[in-house]
Amino acid sequence: MTALDTGTEDLRAEIDDGVAVITMNRPARRNAFSHAMVSALGAVLAQVESDDAVGCVVLTGAGGAFCAGGDVKSMAAAPAGDHEADAGPSLDARIHRQRLNQRATSGRLWSMPKPTIAAIGGPAAGAGLSLALACDLRYSVPGAVLTTAFAKVAFAGDYGGTWFLTRLVGSSKAKELYYFSERLSAEDAQRLGIVNAVFPPADFEREVMDRARRLAHGPSIAYRYMKENLNRAVSGELGECMDLEVTHHVHTGLTQDHREAAQAFTDKREPRFHGR
Numbered sequence: 605m606t607a608l609d610t611g612t613e614d615l616r617a618e619i620d621d622g623v624a625v626i627t628m629n630r631p632a633r634r635n636a637f638s639h640a641m642v643s644a645l646g647a648v649l650a651q652v653e654s655d656d657a658v659g660c661v662v663l664t665g666a667g668g669a670f671c672a673g674g675d676v677k678s679m680a681a682a683p684a685g686d687h688e689a690d691a692g693p694s695l696d697a698r699i700h701r702q703r704l705n706q707r708a709t710s711g712r713l714w715s716m717p718k719p720t721i722a723a724i725g726g727p728a729a730g731a732g733l734s735l736a737l738a739c740d741l742r743y744s745v746p747g748a749v750l751t752t753a754f755a756k757v758a759f760a761g762d763y764g765g766t767w768f769l770t771r772l773v774g775s776s777k778a779k780e781l782y783y784f785s786e787r788l789s790a791e792d793a794q795r796l797g798i799v800n801a802v803f804p805p806a807d808f809e810r811e812v813m814d815r816a817r818r819l820a821h822g823p824s825i826a827y828r829y830m831k832e833n834l835n836r837a838v839s840g841e842l843g844e845c846m847d848l849e850v851t852h853h854v855h856t857g858l859t860q861d862h863r864e865a866a867q868a869f870t871d872k873r874e875p876r877f878h879g880r
Contacts, residue, residue: 605618605619605620605621606618606619606620608624608648608651608652610644610647610648611640611644611647612638612640612641612643612644613629614628614629614630614638614640614641614644615627615628615629615640615641615644615645615648616629616666617648617652619652619655619657619658620813621817621820622657622658622659622660622817622820622821623658623659623660623661623662623813623816623817623820624648624652624655624658624660624661624662625662625664626645626648626649626652626661626662626663626664627664627665627666628641628645628663628664628665628666628670628671628732629641629665629666630666631665631666631667631668631669632667633672633675634665634667634669634671634672634726634727634729635665635666635667635669635670635671635672635732636671636672636673636674636675636676636732637671637673637674637675637731637732638675642705642709643705645708645709646705646708646709646712647708649661649708649709649712649713649716650708650712652718653712653716653717653718656879658718658820659718659719659819659820659821659822659824659827659879660718660719660720660721660816660817660819660820661713661716661718661719661720661721662720662721662722662723662812662813662816663713663720663721663722663723663735663736663739664722664723664724664725664812665725665726665732667726668725668726669725669726669727670722670723670724670725670726670727670728670732670736670748671728671729671731671732671733671735671736672727672729672730672732673729673730673731673732673733673734673753674730674731674757674759676757702762706762706763706764709735709738709763710734710735710737710738710763710764710765710768711738711764713735713738713739714738714739714764714768714835715835717827717828717829717831717832718824718827718828718831719740719741719816719819719827719831720738720739720740720741721739721740721741721742721743721812721815721816721819722735722736722737722739722741722742722743723743723808723809723812724736724742724743724744724745724748724750724790724799725744725745725748725805725808726745726748727748727749727750727751728748728749728750728751729749729750729751729752729753730751730752730753730754730757730759730761730765731762731763731765733750733751733752733753733765734761734762734763734764734765734768735763736750737764737765737768737769737772737798738763738764738768740831741800741815742793742798742799742800743799743800743801743802743803743808743811743812743815744790744793744794744799744801744802744803745790745802745803745804745805745808746790746791746802746804746805747789747790748789748790749787749788749789749790750787750788750789750790750793750798750799751781751785751786751787751788752765752769752781752782752785753785754782754785755782755783755784755785756785761782765782766778766782769781769782769798771838772796772797772798773796773797773798777796790802821877822877823856823859823861823862823865823875823877823879824861824877824879825856825859825861825879825880826856826859826861826862829852829855829856830852832848832852833845833848833849833852836848859880860878860880861875861877861878861879861880864876864877864878865877
C-alpha cells in the first residue's frame with residue numbers, strides 16, 4: 605500500500621493493489637467540502653488518472669459518512685460582506701474558479717479512462733451526492749441517506765448533479781428529487797438505479813474492494829474504450845456511436861490482453877491482463 609501526499613488532512617489517498625482509494629476526511633462535518641479538500645481532490649484525481657499503477661479509483665468518506673457537500677455551517681457563519689460582489693474575487697472569477705474545480709473533480713471522475721466507484725458508507729448530500737453520481741458505480745451500506753439537498757438551502761445545484769441524475773433516473777424524477785430534496789434510503793436509491801448494490805456494514809469494504817481490485821486487474825485498454833463508448837452513448841447520435849464502437853472494438857482486438865484472454869478461454873483458465 606502506497607500513501608499519496610494530498611497536501612491536506614482533509615483528504616487522504618493511497619494506492620492498494622492497483623486501486624486508488626481517495627477518502628474525504630472531515631468526519632466532524634460529515635466530510636463537507638473545504639477549499640483544501642476540493643483543491644486536493646482535483647490534483648489527486650489528475651495524478652491517479654495518469655498513473656499506470658492505478659486501474660480503478662474508489663472515492664469514499666471517513667467516519668461513517670460519504671460527503672455532506674458544501675459546508676453550510678461555514679456559509680452561515682461567514683460575514684455578510686463575504687457574499688457581496690466586491691469582497692474578494694469578482695463574481696466572474698468565482699464562477700470560473702468553480703467551473704475549473706468541477707471539471708477537475710466530478711468531471712474527471714466521469715471522464716477518466718478508468719473505472720470509478722463511489723463507496724457510500726453514510727449520508728451523501730448536495731455536491732457530495734453529485735460526486736457520487738459522477739462515478740461509474742455506486743455501492744452503499746443500508747441506512748445511508750442520499751439527498752440533493754440544494755433546495756433546502758436555496759441553491760440551484762452544482763458539481764454536475766443535475767446532468768448525472770437526469771441520465772440515471774430520467775428528467776421528471778430528477779426534477780422531483782431536486783425540487784423537493786427528498787431523502788432517499790440506500791434501498792430506495794437502488795430501486796431507482798442510483799445505487800448499484802447495498803452491502804451490510806460488516807461486508808461493505810470487502811465487497812467494494814473486491815470489485816475494485818477485479819476492475820484494477822482487468823483488461824484496462826478494453827475498459828478505457830468501453831467507458832468512452834458508454835459515456836458517448838448517453839447523448840451521442842446512434843450512427844456516430846456505432847462507428848466509434850467499431851474503431852474501439854477492432855483496436856482492442858489487436859491487444860496482447862485480447863490474445864491472452866482468447867488463449868485463457870481455450871485453456872479453461874483465468875486470463876492474466878497486463879494493459880498491453
